Amino acid sequence: xxxLDLLKKDWKKNENSFEQVSEKEIYKMIHKKSSSIxxxxxxxxxxxxxxxxxxxxxxxxxxxxELIVIENYLNAFTILGYGITLYFIYLFYKNYKSxxxxxxxxxxxxxxxxxRKTVQYYIWYNIIYIFLIVSLVIVxxxxxxxxxxxxxxxxxxxxxxxSFVLLGVVLGLIWLFYRLIYGILLxxxxxxxxxLKKIDL
Amino acid sequence: xxxxxxxxxxKQLQANQNIIHKICRLYTxxxxxxxxxxxxxxxxxxxxxxxxxxxxxxxxxxxxVALNTAITLYRKNKxxxxxxxYEARQHFTKDVDYNYEEEEQIKLMYKAVYQLNDIEKAxxxxxxxxxxxxxxxxxxxxxxxxxxxxxxxxxxxxxKILNP
Numbered sequence: 053x054x055x056l057d058l059l060k061k062d063w064k065k066n067e068n069s070f071e072q073v074s075e076k077e078i079y080k081m082i083h084k085k086s087s088s089i090x091x092x093x094x095x096x097x098x099x100x101x102x103x104x105x106x107x108x109x110x111x112x113x114x115x116x117x118e119l120i121v122i123e124n125y126l127n128a129f130t131i132l133g134y135g136i137t138l139y140f141i142y143l144f145y146k147n148y149k150s151x152x153x154x155x156x157x158x159x160x161x162x163x164x165x166x167x168r169k170t171v172q173y174y175i176w177y178n179i180i181y182i183f184l185i186v187s188l189v190i191v192x193x194x195x196x197x198x199x200x201x202x203x204x205x206x207x208x209x210x211x212x213x214x215s216f217v218l219l220g221v222v223l224g225l226i227w228l229f230y231r232l233i234y235g236i237l238l239x240x241x242x243x244x245x246x247x248l249k250k251i252d253l
Numbered sequence: 254x255x256x257x258x259x260x261x262x263x264k265q266l267q268a269n270q271n272i273i274h275k276i277c278r279l280y281t282x283x284x285x286x287x288x289x290x291x292x293x294x295x296x297x298x299x300x301x302x303x304x305x306x307x308x309x310x311x312x313x314x315x316x317x318v319a320l321n322t323a324i325t326l327y328r329k330n331k332x333x334x335x336x337x338x339y340e341a342r343q344h345f346t347k348d349v350d351y352n353y354e355e356e357e358q359i360k361l362m363y364k365a366v367y368q369l370n371d372i373e374k375a376x377x378x379x380x381x382x383x384x385x386x387x388x389x390x391x392x393x394x395x396x397x398x399x400x401x402x403x404x405x406x407x408x409x410x411x412x413k414i415l416n417p
Contacts, residue, residue, distance in 0.1 A: 053408045053412070055358060055361075055362050055411070055415060056408065058355060058358055058359055058362065059359060059362040060380070060383075062359045063275075063381040070271055070278075073270055073291070074267070075264065075267045078267055078295060081296060081299075082262075082263075082295060082296060082299040
């Protein structure tokens with residue numbers, strides 16, 4: 053077929069006309085998967101931080117007056133919480149940076165493991181933090197409520213138990229929520245890690 | 254000491270990248286999708302690299318994996334890539350002086366090739382790359398006879414497109 057031969061001639065002529073991709077760019081391409089996952093972890097953590105704080109600002113705190121005595125504790129907790137969360141965001145950012153930069157397979161694997169650990173610590177910190185704050189409020193409220201001392205103690209115990217069971221349920225839901233968001237990302241990251249490990253053997 | 258597989262992969266891919274560029278040229282219609290396909294093929298090659306034992310040449314192996322990736326992706330996006338204007342691709346290649354009539358004919362040929370389906374394009378690609386039927390058959394996982402029959406059909410199809 054004459055036309056096909058003509059096409060072949062043209063094809064050969066243009067063979068070396070492509071803009072060449074550098075080795076560095078190829079490195080970036082094969083590492084991009086990990087860095088995009090870590091980027092999402094960073095974005096989600098920042099979003100979570102902003103959204104939760106916005107909600108905190110929007111909810112009017114009328115109840116605060118009853119809690120004046122422990123308010124100082126709560127404020128200290130809140131400031132501490134901000135600090136720790138910001139520190140975690142900084143760690144996520146550092147992880148993202150270290151994975152973005154072209155690194156050797158081994159370094160990349162280490163960064164992936166580190167990122168996974170950071171996320172796990174972050175989740176546990178959040179759960180423990182909420183548990184501590186809410187328990188503080190529950191215990192304080194129960195001790196200072198006017199009904200606490202006048203009624204029999206078994207009823208008080210019941211209220212206490214119910215409060216903590218509810219807290220447990222809420223914490224469970226939060227844990228599930230985190231597992232869902234970060235779990236998917238971490239699983240993908242881990243799959244990438246396993247691939248790298250296979251290659252590195 | 255065994256060379257770091259990542260280094261060896263990147264080096265070999267860099268040296269053989271025109272294979273991928275050429276496949277992108279047949280399967281995509283604009284610079285962005287060219288780049289996307291290039292990256293996708295690179296990732297797939299990297300994923301498949303542990304299975305590359307080195308008993309064939311890197312380029313032979315790359316042809317197979319890259320073509321399979323292009324075929325699979327092309328199937329997924331069939332609608333978006335179905336019709337393509339040759340003009341849209343002009344900026345890909347440097348200007349080379351052409352005989353005007355020949356140039357027109359070549360344009361029409363490219364247009365015709367774009368209308369072929371994924372497998373047919375793969376065959377045309379191998380043909381343009383001067384591969385014999387044995388290699389075409391092996392790369393695409395079909396029999397040599399089948400490859401010959403398919404190629405003849407493609408020629409017929411192209412003629413029909415050129416002279417409707």
